[in-house]
Amino acid sequence: MTIAKRKSKAMIKQSxxxxxxPIPSPLIDRDEWxxxxxxxxxxxxxxxxxxxxxxxxxxxxxxxxxPGPVIDRDTIREAVNTAKGKxxxxxxxxxRELQGEEGFLGVVKQGTQYQMINTNIYPKKTPxxxxxxxxxxxxxxxxxxxxxxxxSPADEKGFQQDHKVPRSRxxxxxxxxxxxxxxxxxxxxxxxxxxxxxxCSKCSWAxxxxxxxxxxxxxxxxxxxxxxNAHKKDANALVTEWIxxxxxx
Numbered sequence: 001m002t003i004a005k006r007k008s009k010a011m012i013k014q015s016x017x018x019x020x021x022p023i024p025s026p027l028i029d030r031d032e033w034x035x036x037x038x039x040x041x042x043x044x045x046x047x048x049x050x051x052x053x054x055x056x057x058x059x060x061x062x063x064x065x066x067p068g069p070v071i072d073r074d075t076i077r078e079a080v081n082t083a084k085g086k087x088x089x090x091x092x093x094x095x096r097e098l099q100g101e102e103g104f105l106g107v108v109k110q111g112t113q114y115q116m117i118n119t120n121i122y123p124k125k126t127p128x129x130x131x132x133x134x135x136x137x138x139x140x141x142x143x144x145x146x147x148x149x150x151x152s153p154a155d156e157k158g159f160q161q162d163h164k165v166p167r168s169r170x171x172x173x174x175x176x177x178x179x180x181x182x183x184x185x186x187x188x189x190x191x192x193x194x195x196x197x198x199x200c201s202k203c204s205w206a207x208x209x210x211x212x213x214x215x216x217x218x219x220x221x222x223x224x225x226x227x228x229n230a231h232k233k234d235a236n237a238l239v240t241e242w243i244x245x246x247x248x249x
Contacts, residue, residue, distance in 0.1 A: 017108065017115045021065035030060060033119055041102060042124045051094045052102065054083045059107060059116040068116040076114065101125040129173050130161055139178045148179035149189070149208045160186045164207065165200040166193055179208075 024030065038053045058079040060068045073092070080091045095114070099107045103125070106118035131139065139161075146153055148162075159180035165171030181189065189205040196203075204211040216224075228235040 017070055017110045017113060018067040018117050020069045020115070021067050022069075023065045024063065025065055028066075028119060030062060030064075034060070037104075037121060040121065040124075043097070043102070048094060048097070050083065051080055051088070051091070052098050054080050055091075055095055055098055055107075056104070056116070059114060066116060066119055071114050073112045073114075125168075131175075131178060135175055135178075136161065138175065140180055143180055146180075147182040147185055149181055149185040149205065149212065152182050154180075155182070157183075162186055162189070164205075169193075169200050171200070 034053065034056055037056060038049065041049045041052055043049055043052070055076060058076055059071055060066065076095070077088075077091050080088050080094075095107070098104050101124060103122035104116075105122050106120050107114065107116050130136075140159070147159060159182060162179050162181040163171045163173075164177050164179050167173075171177050185205075192205055200206045202211060204213055224239070225235050227233075228238055
């Protein structure tokens with residue numbers, strides 16, 4: 001069975017939207033800024049560069065200041081579709097890349113609305129990488145074609161290709177640092193990793209085959225705590241003691 005590969009999704013920054021400024025600033029020329037911003041895109045895809053530019057032009061229309069107007073999803077999608085001349089499916093993946101890899105952190109989101117709140121362009125990230133079909137097949141085979149974290153089989157969209165140790169924490173593109181994650185687990189991992197300073201080598205999200213949390217039925221947990229309370233014991237210490245006894249038999 002062939003399971004689709006997907007690039008891991010980053011989530012665009014959620015932030016409070018600001019009151020739009022309808023008056024252009026005399027200190028910055030909108031068209032010149034967009035031209036320089038477009039020249040600095042690091043993606044090698046000419047198609048993506050065009051879409052990034054359309055998004056920026058939509059978020060900062062001519063004759064408007066910064067913060068720009070609050071723009072809804074449908075308006076952004078329509079602008080990209082018009083530029084492409086046909087419906088385009090990955091509009092908001094491109095928007096996440098613009099805010100992520102391309103460094104436009106001044107593009108923020110609240111619900112289904114977007115706004116450019118400043119014109120700062122932050123340091124670029126290393127462009128996203130993805131595995132070849134052959135390499136991805138080897139990763140899937142290693143994880144027996146299920147999500148590395150929860151063990152679920154792939155849905156019709158396939159798994160997302162995930163770096164076990166994020167590149168921002170020193171992770172590499174070596175095959176051993178890849179794993180398949182379902183959408184749900186990838187989103188939870190993204191949230192858990194944000195701002196985390198713990199050792200990735202001991203993280204259940206980076207190495208679920210070693211540190212995946214054990215699922216225990218609620219009824220068993222309740223019995224465990226009742227037993228621990230009755231014997232004035234710490235439930236965590238009891239579980240550790242029992243597991244070590246069993247392992248060392």
